[in-house]
Amino acid sequence: MTAVVPPAPTAEVLSPFETGPDTPAGKYLRSFWQPVKLSEELPVGRVQPLRVMSEDFTIYRGVSGTVVLTQAGCPHRQTMLAIGNVEGDSIRCSFHGWKFGADGRCQDAPGQGPRLVERMKIRTYPTREEYGVVFAYFGDGEPPAFFDIDGFSKEHGKDMMSAPIRGTATYRRHCNYYINVENALDLAHVAFTHKLSSDPSITEVGFDPGVVRIRDITVERLEFGVRCVEIEHDAEPTSTIVMLPNAMHLVVAQRDGFLEQVGWRVPIDDERHFSIQITALHTDAEGAERFRAYQARHQALLAKYPPTEDCAEEILRGEKTLYDFADHPDLVNIEDHVVQMGMQFINDPGKENLAQSDKAVLQLRRMFMSRLADFMAGAPTADTGW
Ligand code: FES
Ligand SMILES: [Fe+2]
Numbered sequence: 001m002t003a004v005v006p007p008a009p010t011a012e013v014l015s016p017f018e019t020g021p022d023t024p025a026g027k028y029l030r031s032f033w034q035p036v037k038l039s040e041e042l043p044v045g046r047v048q049p050l051r052v053m054s055e056d057f058t059i060y061r062g063v064s065g066t067v068v069l070t071q072a073g074c075p076h077r078q079t080m081l082a083i084g085n086v087e088g089d090s091i092r093c094s095f096h097g098w099k100f101g102a103d104g105r106c107q108d109a110p111g112q113g114p115r116l117v118e119r120m121k122i123r124t125y126p127t128r129e130e131y132g133v134v135f136a137y138f139g140d141g142e143p144p145a146f147f148d149i150d151g152f153s154k155e156h157g158k159d160m161m162s163a164p165i166r167g168t169a170t171y172r173r174h175c176n177y178y179i180n181v182e183n184a185l186d187l188a189h190v191a192f193t194h195k196l197s198s199d200p201s202i203t204e205v206g207f208d209p210g211v212v213r214i215r216d217i218t219v220e221r222l223e224f225g226v227r228c229v230e231i232e233h234d235a236e237p238t239s240t241i242v243m244l245p246n247a248m249h250l251v252v253a254q255r256d257g258f259l260e261q262v263g264w265r266v267p268i269d270d271e272r273h274f275s276i277q278i279t280a281l282h283t284d285a286e287g288a289e290r291f292r293a294y295q296a297r298h299q300a301l302l303a304k305y306p307p308t309e310d311c312a313e314e315i316l317r318g319e320k321t322l323y324d325f326a327d328h329p330d331l332v333n334i335e336d337h338v339v340q341m342g343m344q345f346i347n348d349p350g351k352e353n354l355a356q357s358d359k360a361v362l363q364l365r366r367m368f369m370s371r372l373a374d375f376m377a378g379a380p381t382a383d384t385g386w
Helices: 024-030 114-119 149-156 177-183 187-193 285-302 308-316 331-341 356-376
Strands: 034-038 047-052 055-061 067-071 085-087 090-092 106-108 127-130 133-136 165-173 217-221 225-230 239-243 247-254 257-267 273-282
Touching: 024 356, 034 047, 034 165, 034 257, 034 273, 067 127, 106 114, 149 247, 149 257, 165 285, 165 308, 165 331, 177 257, 177 273, 177 331, 177 356, 187 331, 187 356, 217 356, 225 356, 273 285, 308 331
Parallel strands: none
Antiparallel strands: 034 133, 047 055, 055 067, 085 090, 127 133, 165 273, 217 225, 225 239, 239 247, 247 257, 257 273
């Protein structure tokens, strides 16, 4: 008699790292608003391809200023709509000229009958533009309430909207997004990773030198994430919060005051991500003046170098060192690129040896996984709570 062996139970493996459309973390991240572009990256009449969480999309700004986000391919022969042309608030495919409105409905299909125009439609996604950033909602159903960034900053930060210098920033990093989500709570890295960018004898801008000392931290679990604050600090301590699933808030001393930042680490795919930040520099009139003077030279300094990811690759290949980028305006990012792109544990988290200074990172991992499990069990998580 042949033994009948029942199949092993196929429990879904929960992981924060994979965020494709059918993965648990991918579904979880899609249930929140996600930033996709800086407003300044999307001029009127411009269409671009966009890749987020291993899916391709088309994004454009119509002549009324409306940002429209659609599926990637034209429903006719599936060429990229991102090589099409913006007409009013509509997009016309460059292959055979089918045209779709901001609501996704077909408006024109040259040479085709009216019935095809009537039934043809492309998928569009809700967008919202706030603080100089374009956000999108990739989930099913209605999007959740939007983040109260002003209120959050007043309660947990230094009131970003009152800062004399405010702005937005973005960068791309060749590593999984979750590595950078955790990084916000890894304050022990600052003393070493950012040694160069906090040394006023070598660099012109950067962290306050007082930041680069390993201090003990308090770790607090909040309703919407994990907060980590330095203790035994004679001035204002660095304080960070990760707001689940992939946002962060930071207050850290710079040479010209305090940097406050709300940022998101958004997967492009499972191997790379982009970060979008809303930033404020809390400083006095003199600090603001120095900052603006530096900004005026910023472009010329940037032009000396390849993109920051390439600078980091040169270091990782052993061809350059961080000292070769000492006057790079994005040195802080290059420092973070190098250590995060150099991490090898991604396929085997068991290789790590997490220690005392990683207690906030550990707390976050536990919380992320339990919220992810709740989400997959059907618990509502759409209300971000911040
Ligand atoms: S592929 Fe777009 S109109 Fe033909
Ligand atoms: Fe860093």
